[in-house]
Amino acid sequence: MATHSLLAPSAAERWINCPASVVMSEPFPDTISEYAAEGTTAHKLAELKIRSSILGEEVDGKEVDKVKRSKYYNPDMEDYTDEYVEYVRSLVNSNETTVLPETRLNLNFITQGTVGTADCILAFGNELHVIDFKYGKNVEVNAQDNPQLKIYGLGACNLIDGLIYNIENVTVHIAQPRMNNFSSMTISKKELKDWLKDEVRPQALKAINGTAETAVGNWCQFCRAKTVCRKYGERFDVDYKPDNPNTLSNEEIAERITRLSGLDGYLKDLKKYALDKILDGETFPGLKAVAGRSVRTWTDQEEAFRIAQENGYDHSVLFEQVPLSLAKVEKMMSKRKFNELLSDYVDKPPGKPTLVSENDPRESIVTESVDNDFTDVDINKIDFD
Ligand code: SF4
Structure with missing residues (x-):
């Protein structure tokens, strides 16, 4: 049985689609990346700005100094947090708007003990807005049907609805200034509650009880169990078809490129997993651990x-x-x-041709002149996830 804290809203897309991943991820430590630490610093700076410039609170200078002394702080963080704060300000309807930055939410309606933090909640009239500030610049996040945001919307309703406001609609927002990405989606409170009843709670129950089959999808990229997950590994199994002609067709090559796009990372994860286990005394047929190449360093x-x-x-x-x-x-x-x-x-020449999925939003660059010239394509930059 899984511990409840593993049903984090930030991982909701994964555990709603693949509840089995919750129990399977438990043996793997949840490490905090440098990116997450940078995000925490940016969130603190943004919160202080909302408190001072929107709520008119007197902010403790020591808190600001602490953020600016962080090794993750840099001058650009000022511009990006300003953009986020301006986005929040644009949604503030009047002086009657309740503004709640960095608000802890009790999410016991999923399972006992689940909590989350909404970056900013706004309430006025019968409307509730939940804004999620994303500081990442690699993966574009969309507000449309975003399970994490919908859970925050439910949590915010739980906190506010029926007190001063009778909420009818909830609008969830993504503000991701480093990718110039701002989006929103409005959903009724009733639709949110139905989603909770029909989808979230049944999947949460399966996750906690460990009674589900694995389900592969985009959400696997953030799953800590993917190294040992059989179904994820099957994605990379090579399907030999000896009856086929000697050469692969364009369709077969395209299928392989799409299916094997995460293979480098997967192989790296498998090697790390096996090495750690061998150093702990386990055996893997045909493999052993040796001392790697060593580089000389100065002692003084x-x-x-x-x-x-x-x-x-x-x-x-x-x-x-x-x-x-x-x-x-x-x-x-x-x-x-x-x-x-x-x-x-500064000059910015056109980027080297890169192969991506046809679903990628960037415009195709193929013209007659480069149609048959793929010698310059950077195959390490195939980007399908
Ligand atoms: S890798 Fe994917 S399919 Fe496997 S447990 Fe994780 S989320 Fe589920």
């Missing part, structure tokens, strides 16, 4: 360089001076300052 670089200089090796031959990359200069200055001072000296 300062002293070593002092001796080298004493013996005639000048500072200029021991040290390299390398210019910062364009991205690092921009990060150091902030986007705004960079554009103001240096934008005239």
Whole structure:
């Protein structure tokens, strides 16, 4: 039986579609990535801005200093959090609007002990708005039918409805400024409650009891159990068809590219899993652990360089001076300052052709002249997930 805390709203798409993943993920630690830590810093900064600039609260300077001293803080974070705060401000209807930034939600209606935090809740008239601030810049998130947001919508209804407001409709929003991605979806309170009753609770029950079969889909990319999941692994099984002609057709190649797009990551995960287990004493037929290639490092670089200089090796031959990359200069200055001072000296040539799924929103670049020239295609950048 799974612990309730594993039914996190942020993983709702996964556990609603594949409830079996909850029990299967339990042996695998949930690590906090650098991206998540950066997101936490940005959320804190955004909350302080909402408190001071929308709610007119006096914000403790020490809290602001603490955010700015974080190793994840950089000047661009100011611009992106400003964009999020402006989005929230644009939704504030009047002085009568209740604004609740970073609000802890009791989600016991899913299972006892489930909690979540809404980035910002707004309530006025019979409307409720829940805004989710995404700081990531790699995976675009959409508000449409987003289970995490719908759960927050239910949690916010639970908190507010019937007190001062009689909520009829809930609008959930994604604000993802680093991808210039803002979207929303409105749903009635009744539809949300029906969804909870008909889909969420039955799937949550299966997840807690561990009584479900695995179901593969886009949600697998964030599943900690995918290394040991049989059904996920079957996706990469090669289907030999000896009766076929010697050469693969374009259709077969396209099918393989689509199906095997996560193979690099999957193989890396499998290797890490097997190595950890071998180091713990388990065996995997035909495999063993050995010491990898080792790289020499200084025990005391300062002293070593002092001796080298004493013996005639000048500072200029021991040290390299390398210019910062364009991205690092921009990060150091902030986007705004960079554009103001240096934008005239920046060129952005067209990107190298990259193969993606036909569902990708970017426009196809194929013209007559490049139709038969794929020599420059970067096959490491095939992006189907
Ligand atoms: S990898 Fe996919 S199918 Fe397997 S348990 Fe995880 S979510 Fe379910």
